[in-house]
Amino acid sequence: MKTAGVMTIAAMLAAAPAVGQTFDLPQGCEAFVTVQGKDCTVSHMFTCAQDPEGHTRRADLDEEMITYVGRVDSEAQWIESFHLSSGHTERLESNPADPASLTELLATDRDTWDFVTKSAEIGPTRYTGEDRLTGQSVVIDGVTLLRTEYEITARDADGAELWRGQGREFVHPDWRVFLSGVSEYTTADDSFETDGRPVEFIFPGEPGFLSVNPKYGCGVVMSSLPAD
Numbered sequence: 448m449k450t451a452g453v454m455t456i457a458a459m460l461a462a463a464p465a466v467g468q469t470f471d472l473p474q475g476c477e478a479f480v481t482v483q484g485k486d487c488t489v490s491h492m493f494t495c496a497q498d499p500e501g502h503t504r505r506a507d508l509d510e511e512m513i514t515y516v517g518r519v520d521s522e523a524q525w526i527e528s529f530h531l532s533s534g535h536t537e538r539l540e541s542n543p544a545d546p547a548s549l550t551e552l553l554a555t556d557r558d559t560w561d562f563v564t565k566s567a568e569i570g571p572t573r574y575t576g577e578d579r580l581t582g583q584s585v586v587i588d589g590v591t592l593l594r595t596e597y598e599i600t601a602r603d604a605d606g607a608e609l610w611r612g613q614g615r616e617f618v619h620p621d622w623r624v625f626l627s628g629v630s631e632y633t634t635a636d637d638s639f640e641t642d643g644r645p646v647e648f649i650f651p652g653e654p655g656f657l658s659v660n661p662k663y664g665c666g667v668v669m670s671s672l673p674a675d
Contacts, residue, residue: 468658468659468660469657469658469659470491470506470508470657470658470659472491472493472657473495475495475496475497476493476494476495476496476504477493477494477495478491478492478493478651478656478657479492479493479494479622479650479651480492480622480648480649480650481648481649481650481655481656481657481658482626482645482647482648482649483645483646483647483649483655483661483662483663484627484643484644484645484646484661484663484664485642485643485644485645485646485663485664486627486641486642486643486663486664487509487510487661487663487664487665487666488507488508488509488514488643488661489507489508489658489659489660489661489662490505490506490507490508491505491506491508491657492504492505492622492624493505493506498518499520500521501520501521501623502518502519502520502521502526503518503519503622503623503624504516504517504518505517505518505519505624508659508661509661510660510661510665512531513531514530514531514532515528515529515530515531516528516529516531517529519623519624521549521623522546522547522548522549522550522623523547523549523618523623523624523625524539524543524546524547524562525537525539525547525562525564526538526539527539528564533568534568535566535568535569536566536567536568537564537565537566537569537572538564538565538566539562539563539564539565540562540563540564540565540571543560543561543562543563544561544562545559545560545561545562546560546562547560547562547578548560549618549620549623552578552579552580552595552618553580553618553620556579556580556582557577557578557579557580558577558578558579559575559576559577560574560575560576560577560578561573561574561575562574570603570604571603571604572601572602572603572609573601573602573603573604573606574599574600574601575599575600575602576597576598576599576600577597577598578595578596578597578616578618578625579595579596579597580593580594580595580618581593581594581595581596581615582594585617587617587644587645587646587648588645588646588647588648589648590619590645590648592617592618592619592626592645593617593618593619593620594615594616594617595615595616595617595618595625595628596613596614596615596616597612597613597614597615597616598611598612598613599611599612599613600612608635609634610632610633610634611632611633612630612631612632612633613630613631614628614629614630614631615628615629615630616628616630617644617645626644626645627641627643627644627645628642628643628644629641629642629644630642630643642664646662646663647662647663
């Protein structure tokens with residue numbers, strides 16, 4: 448069965464009405480959790496029947512619009528991403544030099560990666576870095592997550608550094624996905640921090656599942672982020 452492209456899914460989501468302030472998924476897709484984050488973002492994780500087994504999609508919304516739609520495989524590789532704010536799409540190039548592997552991370556506490564994404568809008572980008580398990584876990588809103596640390600560098604087709612980042616995230620070994628945490632990013636012109644830590648997990652049948660309204664951190668500008 449042919450896999451629907453992320454831009455097609457994104458277009459369907461953007462065109463779908465928010466009936467009763469509830470996010471309307473495309474036909475053949477089923478959400479399994481809604482995540483309210485600290486950064487005025489609400490995310491919906493879902494699977495679609497037309498995708499390969501083990502693939503998971505995520506849609507992020509802020510107060511105004513859908514900002515991101517992406518798809519990962521069971522190894523948490525970025526298969527494709529659509530950044531609606533900038534209008535560019537990235538797709539994983541085949542045969543990465545060092546594929547990201549959630550299996551390796553969970554088995555050895557460390558996973559390095561070196562892969563390229565292709566984009567018609569911005570060209571190829573090479574990503575190198577690593578994820579590490581810290582050996583700690585945390586329970587957030589009843590959900591147990593493993594703590595991770597990461598480092599990442601993005602380079603253009605000529606090898607020039609575009610930006611780099613580091614931070615602390617979370618991974619859910621059963622869902623086979625990473626969740627945002629506290630990160631620091633540096634470009635040639637700027638440096639900034641983000642805090643997308645999950646605050647609330649909402650499951651099917653619970654109030655707020657598939658809500659289009661972010662609940663936390665909206666309208667707040669943080670000059671410095673607290674240590675996690």
